[in-house]
Amino acid sequence: MSSRDDILGRVRAGLQRNAGNAAAGREIMQAAMEGRVEGPKPAMDTAPAALLERFRIKSELQSSTVEVVAQESDVPAAVARYLAAMKLPTTAVVQPALAALEWAAAGLKVEARGARDADLVGITGCFCAVAETGTLMMCSSPDTPAAVSLLPETHVAVVRAARILPYMEDAWNLARAELGTLPRAVNFISGPSRTGDIEQTIVLGAHGPYRVHLVIVEN
């Protein structure tokens, strides 16, 4: 007997599986898959301005830094200002999805591609953001490779205000509507990587970025 059959056989024996309770079980399963019941969620003001404000506050609590700009064309200059203020390199890898912005005009030298170990700054967009916890939702694709938000020491993410949603449940619904199926990797990111493994003392910058800077585009 294969291990699969052996394991499932013993699970079925434990549940005293028979035709009747299998049918009932399938109904429960079907109802769960179709109902997609959401659990209790913390109350939130979902007006756009309130969502942006909550997202900013929660992001800062996660040790991200935040700047709000008026429109997308302001992004390269904002990124350049941030990198200069932090005395960080002006060379960056950018997700291909953002290649069209005027990076060079802002004095930045960017390459649109997947990330490499030596990259120090990674610039990404995000699929959407979650106000509840101050979280970015990143969906991997050829235009949005996952490692750009992971390998570099600095991660700069561009967030469109209109894509800040109240809850993670809203993010799933948006993904279902726009993408159909889930991409290979959905990464929810909430601030720079960290560890507390030595004496429960939180240190920023474990294996991923040391710092995450969010540029929110209002319009």
Add this chain to the structure above:
Amino acid sequence: MRVGLFVTCLVDLMRPSIGFAALKLLENAGCEVVVPDTQTCCGQPAWNSGDKPGAEALAKKTIAEFEGFDYVVVPSGSCGDHIRTEYLGMFATEPEWRDRATAMAARTYELTDFLVSVLKVEAVPGNYTGSVTYHDSCTGLRSLGIKAQPRALLAKVKGVELKEMNGCEECCGFGGTFSVKFGDVSAAIAERKCDFIHSSGAKAVAGGDLGCLLNIEGKLRRMGDETTRVLHVAEILAGEV
């Protein structure tokens, strides 16, 4: 109102004054109190040690002795909970006993809970002068919700100054047979409790379960503390100190 007082085996053996204090508090509040003299133990040690037949036999004995009263009152959260909660799960295959256990459980109360929730006492006979910190025993607190009741009653005793300790809800390390099976671990947990008590600055610690109190008193004395008094809340409330 006829109340059956279940004094508990530990009080019977170690500290009868707690039983008399409970008696006084109940009579003072107008109850007719009966203490069945065949009572022994609720069976909790057997149940918690994995001796189901022994626990069931003692549960049946206790039910038979006490089910005729309007209420059953116990000066212990853990014995009270055993009768109120655990008896119900014991008789899955004996419907008659399950029904009798259920009927009695609804009328079984921990002492301070009974005084506050059922009798709604306005005054207590005790007088005690000094600072007291309160140790919330685990089962009473987490299973029966005994938290505000003893404090509300202590507030009625003139002269009692309640000084809450940090960690008042943390286990003292007694745990019944745990305290003799793993004496070193149990005593180390008790030491933490004693540190909390000392930090509170109170001159006495009170609680609602004698097992915890014996553990705490034993550790305080071994730590060289000869002065902090260790009292059952009923003793303070009844003035039987």
Add this chain to the structure above:
Amino acid sequence: MEIKSMRFKANASASLANVVLQGNLKNAKGKFVTKRAEALRDLDDFEGTRDAAKAIRNKVIDNLDLWLERFERKALDTGAHVLWAKDGAEVCRLVTEIARKHGVKKVTKSKSMLSEEAGLNQALEAAGIQPVETDLGEYILQVDNNEPPSHIIAPAVHKSLDDVADLFHKVHGTPRKTEIPALTREAREVLRGHFMTAEMGLSGGNFLVAETGSVALVTNEGNGRMVTTMPKVHVVITGIEKVIPTLEDLSTLMRLLPRSATGQSISNYFSILTGVKKPEEHDGPEHLYFVLVDSGRADVVGGDFHEMLRCIRCGACMNHCPVYQTIGGHAYGWVYPGPMGSVLTPLYAGIENSIDLPHAATLCNQCGVVCPVGIPLPELLRKLREKQTDAGLRPLTERIGLRLWAWVAQQPTLYALGARFGVRYLKWLAGKSDRISLLPMAPEWTRGREFPAPQGKTFREMYAARRAAQ
């Protein structure tokens, strides 16, 4: 992993005597407990969320076979392979075979308790494949002579900064560093090289999503993302009970898991991984394997300990356990410490191999109160005690003593006589003192504390005398 649960008592005493460990435990306790309490405050409805989480987990484990089949079908649709392992030996065999098939020489690992259960690192090493633990805590333990973890969330919680400073100095051959950020950077640099060169990444799985055939991973350090993004092969090793229905359910459970574990409203990284890299993608594994592990779980389904299968491995029960807080995790002697471990070890590693564990609890129910999926841990521990007694596994003296005591307690006259004798004996032991410093029938009690002397007569006697006088 070698089972050392039989030596619980000796291990516990050693832990009590370990000054460094005691200091670290005190420190850790405060942080975990306080942070959890703070993090729960911004959930408006903790109880409601917990009820929902419990219902989600019950829904799956009550029909586990159906959900497993459903998950398997969806995972296969995404291009993943699904393998099944009955026990640790089969986990080791399957993972080694996958590694060989893909010509793997090095495996980077993010935390997997199942791999600890199986002793996978030793098996990989024996097959000439290098396993590299990448969670900082796990890495510290691996380079310290493969020391076992002492906590499921904070594996190296028993080690101090000085311990780690000495260790890295010795192992890396670098100047001794004493700042935690510097030590962390040193580990990052060493491990980055491994992340970029390993051909295979190995992870556990916090949840398996039946709706999408995905694995969900919760990490803070980013190592989970590394091992599932950089190597060409990703192997997920996870227990068969980890399935959940939908992405919505995942969101509900995520409101509780990080809060219960580390006091975070969400972990830094929460990754939902589905299928393999498409040809035009820049990163991600080309091969994805799920190894669904039984190792005792299937036999728990539907039995007395069924509810334990709800466990989501947050560690809140141990963080809040007075016994764990006092002795740490190693004393428990296997993969899972604390209350959940005292239930899981007897179930998965043998009830006869863990005689002490179900008894090593005060039944204070702090664990049950904090459990985010409402597992009645004290009740399960008590049931295990019953199983031990029924199986004749408890010491004969204890069993006879309990039965004798229970029998006497059913004979009121005999009991009253025994109590009269007992109280006088105790009083005699105390003499003029208000305490007994050596209790011959329970020396364990008086080794660490006094036993207060009884008042002198039983309540029963005094009450009868009072009634007679009235």
